Ligand code: FES
């Protein structure tokens with residue numbers, strides 16, 4: 168095992184700056200398994216919105232790798248997250264992806280748990296058996312602004328430390344008073360890193376995303392298309408941003424940006440930027456897609472993007488939000504999930520048209536799925552060698568460095 172680790176460390180060290188990763192990082196099942204443990208299971212991940220389980224006993228499952236998490240509302244309206252593993256002989260308890268229950272009853276031998284996870288009935292056990300010792304295992308979770316985050320680690324990073332620098336960007340949008348307008352999964356035949364590589368650069372936006380380029384200017388795409396500090400500065404866009412910042416501050420709304428520059432377990436970024444021209448929202452005609460949310464009393468002509476980890480991005484207009492979750496499903500498979508949130512009082516057909524709301528990100532994500540799948544096919548060839556990155560792929564390079572450094576630290580510690 169020691170020998171394997173040192174070979175892997177050599178492989179990590181051999182990765183070149185400003186080039187993508189070697190083939191094995193995008194294909195190898197052992198690297199994939201290690202990735203899940205090191206990254207996905209070790210981050211605070213947004214998995215859903217509290218409006219999805221409005222009533223007592225409502226639940227949904229969040230599944231990744233070998234883990235299945237029951238997210239359920241208890242009698243005190245608290246949301247609990249439990250590992251979907253019976254404490255008797257380990258059967259999964261909830262088999263349906265979502266539902267409503269009075270209690271959680273294991274389908275195998277009918278041990279039953281209340282909505283707090285306490286074991287409340289187990290037949291024919293001996294006198295020494297104490298029900299109180301056999302409650303469901305809790306998964307670490309936090310509700311922030313109506314957003315449900317979990318962390319699968321036994322020793323997670325402090326949630327406050329995690330959320331603090333990006334908190335105000337999310338709070339601006341009032342997601343605690345939102346509802347899910349639409350949710351869609353885009354199963355993508357590509358390794359999670361290849362999928363995220365694509366999301367962390369906007370070099371491909373011009374050739375691949377006519378809808379995105381219709382909404383966003385060339386100058387924005389160059390400098391901010393994949394987030395702040397991910398592309399060469401555009402003087403034209405910087406001027407526009409400065410003017411907009413002044414105007415928006417006068418209106419009393421947040422401006423600015425955040426990025427994790429020092430290496431840590433976190434990979435966060437956030438920024439507020441103006442739309443092109445007189446657009447108000449990330450819709451085809453630039454007109455509002457729904458009613459205003461959060462602190463907004465009028466449209467400020469800008470929008471907010473927040474990356475909470477590599478696995479979640481929040482893209483928020485003044486009137487709706489699209490939240491991305493990237494879930495690794497295997498060495499060559501990733502689910503990209505998008506949840507569109509609108510104000511809880513917004514009525515479909517009256518206040519928003521669903522097609523208008525989802526238009527840009529739906530079309531763009533369908534195009535991305537195709538690009539990533541083509542990329543994965545090429546990367547599998549014996550002739551794939553990593554090629555040089557452009558000036559517009561700094562975001563991808565940043566993610567790769569963060570990824571490799573983590574692997575290296577973890578492996579050194581286990582030698
Ligand atoms: S495994 Fe659940 S009751 Fe036996």
Ligand SMILES: [Fe+2]
Nearest residue numbers: 365371376535
């Ligand atoms: Fe894309």
